[in-house]
Amino acid sequence: MEYTDQLQRTIILDKAPARIVSLVPSQTELLYSLGLDERVVGITKFCVHPDSWFRTKVRVGGTKKVNFDVIRELQPDLIIANKEENTREDVAALMADYPVWVSDVHHLKNALEMIAGLGAITQTSARAAALIAEIRSDFSALKPLVTPVPTAYFIWREPYMTAGGDTFIHQMMQHCGLHNVFGNLTRYPAVTPDDIRNSGCRLILLSSEPYPFKDKHLTEFREMVPDADVQLVNGEMFSWYGSRLREATAYFSGLMAGLRKAY
Missing domain, CATH: 3.40.50.1980 (Nitrogenase molybdenum iron protein domain)
Known part of the structure; x- marks a missing residue:
C-alpha cells in the first residue's frame, strides 16, 4: 500500500x-x-x-x-x-x-x-x-473574543522567544481572538525587552513548555510591561496538534471567559 x-x-x-x-x-x-x-x-x-x-x-x-x-x-x-x-x-x-x-x-x-x-x-x-x-x-462552536486583544506568547526565556505568524501557536491564538503582536515575524524569534515594551501588547502569555514558566516569572514581565496582564498558560493546549485538540477548546473557552471580564 x-x-x-x-x-x-x-x-x-x-x-x-x-x-x-x-x-x-x-x-x-x-x-x-x-x-x-x-x-x-x-x-x-x-x-x-x-x-x-x-x-x-x-x-x-x-x-x-x-x-x-x-x-x-x-x-x-x-x-x-x-x-x-x-x-x-x-x-x-x-x-x-x-x-x-x-x-x-x-x-x-x-x-x-x-x-x-x-x-x-x-x-x-x-x-x-x-x-x-x-x-x-x-x-466550530468556539466563540473568539469580539475585539482581538494584542497578545505576546512566550515559549522561552534567556533569550525571550515568542511565537511568530507562521506557527501553530499563532493559529490557535487567532481561534481565541488574540492578536499576535509578533505575528509579522516568523517561527520563534528572539525579542528584546524593548521589543516587548514597544509591541503594544496588553496581554502576555507565558507557556508551560518548552520553557517551564512559573509564578516567579510573572513579576519579571509585569515589571517590564506594567500595563499588560501577564498569565501562565498550558502550552500543550496551544501547540499539541494531535488528540490533545479535543481538550483545547474547553481550555480556550475558560481562558476567554476570564479575558472577557477584563477587556
Whole structure:
C-alpha cells in the first residue's frame, strides 16, 4: 500500500505497521487515542502523554537527538516524525533504513489532515475520522473574543522567544481572538525587552513548555510591561496538534471567559 505524508513523500508498506516508533510527543498521544497500544514500541523522553506509555515504553532519546542504536534494536516498521520538531539530519538518516511518515502542521486544517494520514497508514481510519469530527465540531462552536486583544506568547526565556505568524501557536491564538503582536515575524524569534515594551501588547502569555514558566516569572514581565496582564498558560493546549485538540477548546473557552471580564 502507498501512503503520502505531509511532505508529499510516498511511503510504501506491505502490511499494517506492527512496530511503530514515534518521535513527536503530540503524535504519540494521538497514536494512543487511535488504540495502538500494542503496536507502539518506542517513544521519546518528551512523550509524557499518556503517562502509562511514558513509564513503560522504550525511550529512543529526545526529539532533537535520536538514539539510533536503540531504534535499531526495536526494529520498527514505521517511524513517525515531524519537520519542525525533529532535525533534518536525524530524519534523513532514518529514512535510509526505515519507512518514515513526516508531518508538517501549521494550522488546524493541517492537524486534521495529519490525523487522517496517520489513521490511514496505521489502518485506524474509523477512529481517526471520529476524532476529526469531534475536533472540527468543537472548534466550530468556539466563540473568539469580539475585539482581538494584542497578545505576546512566550515559549522561552534567556533569550525571550515568542511565537511568530507562521506557527501553530499563532493559529490557535487567532481561534481565541488574540492578536499576535509578533505575528509579522516568523517561527520563534528572539525579542528584546524593548521589543516587548514597544509591541503594544496588553496581554502576555507565558507557556508551560518548552520553557517551564512559573509564578516567579510573572513579576519579571509585569515589571517590564506594567500595563499588560501577564498569565501562565498550558502550552500543550496551544501547540499539541494531535488528540490533545479535543481538550483545547474547553481550555480556550475558560481562558476567554476570564479575558472577557477584563477587556
